[in-house]
Amino acid sequence: MKTLLILGAGTGGTMVANKMVHELDSREWEIIIVDRDETHYYQPGLLFIPFGIYNPRDVEKPKRDFIPLNVKLILSDIELIEPEKNRVLLSRDKQVINYDYLVIATGSHIHPKETEGLLDGGGWRKNIFDFYSPDGAAELARYLKFWKGGRMVVNVSEMPIKCPVAPLEFLFLADWFFHERGIRDQVEIVYATPLDGAFTKPRAAEVLGGMLEKKGISLEPNFNIGEVDNKKNTIRSWDEREIPYDLLISIPTNMGAEVIKRSGLGDELNFVPIDKHTLQSSAWENIWVIGDAGNAPTSKAGSVAHFMLDVLIDNMLRHMEGLEPLAEFDGHANCFIESGFEQGILIDFNYDVEPLPGKYPLPGLGPFSLLKESPANHWGKMMFRWMYWNILLKGGEMPFESQMTMAGKWQ
Amino acid sequence: MTQDILDTVAFDDDGFMEDAAAWTEEIAQAIAEALEVNLSDRHWDVIKFARQEFETQGEPPTLRLITQQTEVSMKEMYQLFPGGPAKITANIAGLKKPTGCI
Numbered sequence: 001m002k003t004l005l006i007l008g009a010g011t012g013g014t015m016v017a018n019k020m021v022h023e024l025d026s027r028e029w030e031i032i033i034v035d036r037d038e039t040h041y042y043q044p045g046l047l048f049i050p051f052g053i054y055n056p057r058d059v060e061k062p063k064r065d066f067i068p069l070n071v072k073l074i075l076s077d078i079e080l081i082e083p084e085k086n087r088v089l090l091s092r093d094k095q096v097i098n099y100d101y102l103v104i105a106t107g108s109h110i111h112p113k114e115t116e117g118l119l120d121g122g123g124w125r126k127n128i129f130d131f132y133s134p135d136g137a138a139e140l141a142r143y144l145k146f147w148k149g150g151r152m153v154v155n156v157s158e159m160p161i162k163c164p165v166a167p168l169e170f171l172f173l174a175d176w177f178f179h180e181r182g183i184r185d186q187v188e189i190v191y192a193t194p195l196d197g198a199f200t201k202p203r204a205a206e207v208l209g210g211m212l213e214k215k216g217i218s219l220e221p222n223f224n225i226g227e228v229d230n231k232k233n234t235i236r237s238w239d240e241r242e243i244p245y246d247l248l249i250s251i252p253t254n255m256g257a258e259v260i261k262r263s264g265l266g267d268e269l270n271f272v273p274i275d276k277h278t279l280q281s282s283a284w285e286n287i288w289v290i291g292d293a294g295n296a297p298t299s300k301a302g303s304v305a306h307f308m309l310d311v312l313i314d315n316m317l318r319h320m321e322g323l324e325p326l327a328e329f330d331g332h333a334n335c336f337i338e339s340g341f342e343q344g345i346l347i348d349f350n351y352d353v354e355p356l357p358g359k360y361p362l363p364g365l366g367p368f369s370l371l372k373e374s375p376a377n378h379w380g381k382m383m384f385r386w387m388y389w390n391i392l393l394k395g396g397e398m399p400f401e402s403q404m405t406m407a408g409k410w411q
Numbered sequence: 412m413t414q415d416i417l418d419t420v421a422f423d424d425d426g427f428m429e430d431a432a433a434w435t436e437e438i439a440q441a442i443a444e445a446l447e448v449n450l451s452d453r454h455w456d457v458i459k460f461a462r463q464e465f466e467t468q469g470e471p472p473t474l475r476l477i478t479q480q481t482e483v484s485m486k487e488m489y490q491l492f493p494g495g496p497a498k499i500t501a502n503i504a505g506l507k508k509p510t511g512c513i
Contacts, residue, residue, distance in 0.1 A: 158475070222495070224489075226485070226486065226489075238485055238486060238488075238489040239489045239493060239494075267476075268473060268475045268476040268479050269475065297510055
């Protein structure tokens with residue numbers, strides 16, 4: 001028997017398990033998936049929790065429900081990956097798993113410890129919150145419900161972060177939420193970002209920056225946080241700029257899993273170096289990486305993991321047959337951006353083409369407006385949760401192509 | 412003097428050298444002067460690390476990597492190269508613009 005071992009049962013790992021179970025002959029292959037947590041979180045939904053739009057339980061389901069019956073799920077921490085021995089050591093019962101092929105899908109997580117004074121200065125979860133963790137989002141919801149207003153600062157510690165549009169969506173939804181609560185005039189909203197504009201790519205930065213302005217949200221670009229001063233309720237940049245806050249919403253440094261670092265497989269942020277077009281590990285040819293865990297220069301997001309999926313599966317199958325992998329992944333990313341007041345924006349881009357305006361064709365449902373607010377984009381986003389649980393995770397056919405298309409885009 | 416040296420070098424639209432292999436220490440000196448950076452030994456430690464990293468990895472190093480692999484702290488990087496340490500380091504080291512983030 002040969003073994004395909006998948007590390008991580010989040011969006012990427014779960015999709016790989018569901019696809020591979022149909023591709024590999026169960027008389028020849030055993031598929032094992034390891035994860036430390038039994039709950040699957042619909043991570044795009046965390047954004048809605050602080051504003052009471054979703055409850056925490058709206059974004060949780062048991063991981064086991066999405067793993068095929070003939071895939072073995074082991075709930076355990078991962079101690080060490082030993083690629084030279086083709087084996088992985090688990091914490092639980094000190095199990096050792098030998099593999100023929102390894103898929104790393106261990107994702108990325110927030111590390112507030114990386115910023116001085118953020119986690120340990122006294123303000124964490126008092127007037128400093130994150131919304132990238134389920135408990136952070138839930139505690140922020142409780143806080144915002146009765147907040148009387150003041151100066152709210154949203155700060156990104158450093159790039160790259162998972163879902164780079166989420167901070168903007170948070171700002172737009174906050175503006176809407178405070179309007180609904182009738183306290184918008186009591187709240188000053190500030191966005192402090194290490195980027196030189198609202199977003200990474202010029203045309204989207206212009207549109208999104210214009211929206212911030214229209215909503216009365218002030219932008220502090222090129223702000224690289226050095227520390228949080230909990231006594232003065234101020235964030236300070238490395239070049240000594242200061243921004244005072246009453247309420248700080250932090251998007252802390254994002255890093256890959258600790259086990260990647262322990263195993264000597266990561267870069268300076270514990271992301272695994274890969275070939276950005278084939279998704280094969282740069283160092284080991286029987287190791288493949290999907291989603292946030294790799295260092296491909298594209299967005300860290302579920303939509304990207306989904307667009308990687310078919311390329312990754314094809315390339316692994318080719319490799320098993322002794323064929324060269326195909327350089328087919330183009331960095332395709334696709335995001336619905338909630339903009340408040342039941343409106344949304346859709347952006348679609350890849351390694352080479354930045355988000356452009358136009359129409360996104362989608363049989364049966366679309367077209368959706370690109371880089372422009374519309375109610376359809378909002379409903380697209382809200383409908384996506386159903387598609388995620390019922391189609392995407394199970395490896396079903398989604399009405400999106402892996403490679404980006406220029407159809408409908410205005411250049 | 413500075414301008415004479417810079418005139419001999421091909422830069423891209425963002426002001427980064429088109430050919431990293433054409434870089435010399437004199438060019439670095441000239442770019443630094445144009446950016447009003449006064450190069451000390453500490454600057455050179457960083458610049459040399461960036462060159463060496465680019466030779467092996469093909470990409471200019473991130474700020475985090477520089478502070479992990481050299482003696483220079485984050486705080487000092489902002490003092491040495493005010494405004495955008497990773498970008499300015501790459502610029503003076505004759506490397507392409509760091510892709511940064513997406």
